[in-house]
Amino acid sequence: MLKQPIRIGLVQHSCSTDRAANLTASMDGIRQAAAAGAQLVLLQELHVSLYFCQTEDTQCFDLAEPIPGPTSQQLAALAQQLKIVIVASLFEKRATGLYHNTAVVFETDGSLAGMYRKMHIPDDPAYYEKFYFTPGDLGFHPIATSVGKLGVLVCWDQWFPEAARLMTLAGADLLLYPTAIGWDDADSAAEKHRQCDAWITVQRGHAIANGIPVLACNRTGFEANPVTPNQGIHFWGNSFVCGPQGEMLAQATQAKSEVLLCDIDMQRVEQVRRIWPYLRDRRIDAYPDLLLRYRDGKKT
Amino acid sequence: MLKQPIRIGLVQHSCSTDRAANLTASMDGIRQAAAAGAQLVLLQELHVSLYFCQTEDTQCFDLAEPIPGPTSQQLAALAQQLKIVIVASLFEKRATGLYHNTAVVFETDGSLAGMYRKMHIPDDPAYYEKFYFTPGDLGFHPIATSVGKLGVLVCWDQWFPEAARLMTLAGADLLLYPTAIGWDDADSAAEKHRQCDAWITVQRGHAIANGIPVLACNRTGFEANPVTPNQGIHFWGNSFVCGPQGEMLAQATQAKSEVLLCDIDMQRVEQVRRIWPYLRDRRIDAYPDLLLRYRDGKKT
Numbered sequence: 043m044l045k046q047p048i049r050i051g052l053v054q055h056s057c058s059t060d061r062a063a064n065l066t067a068s069m070d071g072i073r074q075a076a077a078a079g080a081q082l083v084l085l086q087e088l089h090v091s092l093y094f095c096q097t098e099d100t101q102c103f104d105l106a107e108p109i110p111g112p113t114s115q116q117l118a119a120l121a122q123q124l125k126i127v128i129v130a131s132l133f134e135k136r137a138t139g140l141y142h143n144t145a146v147v148f149e150t151d152g153s154l155a156g157m158y159r160k161m162h163i164p165d166d167p168a169y170y171e172k173f174y175f176t177p178g179d180l181g182f183h184p185i186a187t188s189v190g191k192l193g194v195l196v197c198w199d200q201w202f203p204e205a206a207r208l209m210t211l212a213g214a215d216l217l218l219y220p221t222a223i224g225w226d227d228a229d230s231a232a233e234k235h236r237q238c239d240a241w242i243t244v245q246r247g248h249a250i251a252n253g254i255p256v257l258a259c260n261r262t263g264f265e266a267n268p269v270t271p272n273q274g275i276h277f278w279g280n281s282f283v284c285g286p287q288g289e290m291l292a293q294a295t296q297a298k299s300e301v302l303l304c305d306i307d308m309q310r311v312e313q314v315r316r317i318w319p320y321l322r323d324r325r326i327d328a329y330p331d332l333l334l335r336y337r338d339g340k341k342t
Numbered sequence: 343m344l345k346q347p348i349r350i351g352l353v354q355h356s357c358s359t360d361r362a363a364n365l366t367a368s369m370d371g372i373r374q375a376a377a378a379g380a381q382l383v384l385l386q387e388l389h390v391s392l393y394f395c396q397t398e399d400t401q402c403f404d405l406a407e408p409i410p411g412p413t414s415q416q417l418a419a420l421a422q423q424l425k426i427v428i429v430a431s432l433f434e435k436r437a438t439g440l441y442h443n444t445a446v447v448f449e450t451d452g453s454l455a456g457m458y459r460k461m462h463i464p465d466d467p468a469y470y471e472k473f474y475f476t477p478g479d480l481g482f483h484p485i486a487t488s489v490g491k492l493g494v495l496v497c498w499d500q501w502f503p504e505a506a507r508l509m510t511l512a513g514a515d516l517l518l519y520p521t522a523i524g525w526d527d528a529d530s531a532a533e534k535h536r537q538c539d540a541w542i543t544v545q546r547g548h549a550i551a552n553g554i555p556v557l558a559c560n561r562t563g564f565e566a567n568p569v570t571p572n573q574g575i576h577f578w579g580n581s582f583v584c585g586p587q588g589e590m591l592a593q594a595t596q597a598k599s600e601v602l603l604c605d606i607d608m609q610r611v612e613q614v615r616r617i618w619p620y621l622r623d624r625r626i627d628a629y630p631d632l633l634l635r636y637r638d639g640k641k642t
Binding site for chain 1: 461463464466481482498506507508511512513536544546547550551587588589617618619621625628629630632633637
């Protein structure tokens with residue numbers, strides 16, 4: 043049985059080229075959350091560096107590090123010191139020429155509870171991730187911790203209902219998404235609004251469809267494109283926590299670094315799944331085509 | 343190539359024990375939508391009767407009819423007369439002792455373009471559908487019409503991302519949900535708000551995750567429980583149309599019968615799927631466990 047309620051913290055901050063300062067921002071946020079009673083802290087995607095995927099530059103592979111490695115060891119020590127669970131996001135060097143976008147989970151004793159390698163890799167202008175990250179090969183498996191089974195996913199995964207469902211079917215208690223997403227200045231205000239609202243909505247949809255709380259931690263601040271520095275990404279913050287009916291429990295602002303705290307009542311999951319028992323009614327006999335790229339030539 | 347934009351109409355109305363009056367309400371709404379230029383009209387779930395599933399009563403099987411049958415023939419004739427596509431919802435008698443909750447699609451010439459038998463069947467207090475409806479056996483296949491390939495699903499299906507995904511993978515241009523859902527008076531105002539908001543949000547989530555417009559037509563009005571008539575369901579209306587980013591395009595009120603009109607720009611789908619190409623990045627190699635009821639005993 044999980045402790046009730048779970049107090050969680052999300053650390054949303056801006057980043058710079060100063061790697062030490064970025065890690066300090068993350069760690070200061072973790073300490074602040076722990077001081078406020080958080081048992082679990084979620085960091086944003088690739089929180090120790092700029093979002094370097096705006097261009098394809100082989101120099102950026104210097105940012106990667108092994109796991110365990112310098113950054114993971116500092117975070118592990120902090121988890122042990124504060125006796126909390128930390129979910130962090132690292133640019134993993136697995137081997138020379140083999141890199142992943144990897145989330146790591148540290149237990150309250152500083153041990154590595156588990157890791158998740160980002161399975162769905164985006165690639166569109168200013169998000170050239172297919173150049174940097176090999177698609178994950180660990181599958182969709184929750185990571186067991188003292189605060190529950192954590193369905194850790196990363197950013198682009200948040201648009202895929204399949205990932206949320208697979209984590210739920212494997213017994214995840216929470217879904218957690220370290221994220222780095224923002225606006226292109228070239229887009230209209232209306233398009234920007236639609237994008238951020240869609241990002242929140244699709245994740246609330248996962249919460250509803252699976253009867254599971256969702257935590258999303260996004261970065262904030264403007265990061266210039268190294269090639270065309272008058273362009274760049276305005277990361278839209280808006281880190282949030284919603285409950286198992288998709289109800290918004292806590293939400294950060296757009297433009298500010300902040301530590302978002304929230305208490306999650308896990309009894310709500312029990313109640314909600316009793317009235318909305320989707321897992322009972324899934325038509326698994328009729329789902330085989332979910333394993334196809336596209337249902338070409340099928341009867342319509 | 344589809345006509346641009348598609349003007350669609352949703353007919354949301356209350357029902358009574360007067361079957362002829364219910365059908366008249368549906369048909370008047372269709373005529374009103376067609377007069378306003380609608381090329382496609384979506385009706386609510388089981389629109390020619392009360393929502394009879396509040397109790398389990400064998401007498402209610404008298405409400406079922408074969409397809410083709412009296413109601414479908416009237417709707418087919420109206421489609422031909424108005425030269426529009428109609429998506430209706432019928433209690434289908436397939437054989438003695440074999441009934442379905444079935445959506446039917448009539449082409450502009452009055453022919454039956456296709457039908458869909460509700461695949462996911464709910465059963466919870468006041469929604470005893472497993473007693474009445476055999477789960478559908480036609481699978482998830484869009485129905486080809488002159489206004490596009492229609493991904494017709496029914497009510498409880500709207501909570502299942504799998505159904506929306508399978509329709510999209512089979513080339514659906516739109517998702518359409520005839521619906522009958524409402525509030526239990528015993529629930530708090532906060533719970534009622536969460537439920538209706540979740541209903542809208544999960545469907546907007548399907549739109550976003552698949553880059554596809556979604557139409558949901560729900561009934562309105564209070565229907566007393568035949569056994570305990572001081573209780574019943576307040577159907578929450580709120581029929582709506584959203585675009586491929588989940589952006590709300592049109593929304594009906596909660597308590598009023600109305601015809602909701604909306605123009606859908608299908609070029610938006612092309613644009614949205616170019617910037618958010620989820621179909622490109624699905625990890626079908628890692629999805630086999632979606633075919634399991636639960637991932638018991640799997641590695642976590």
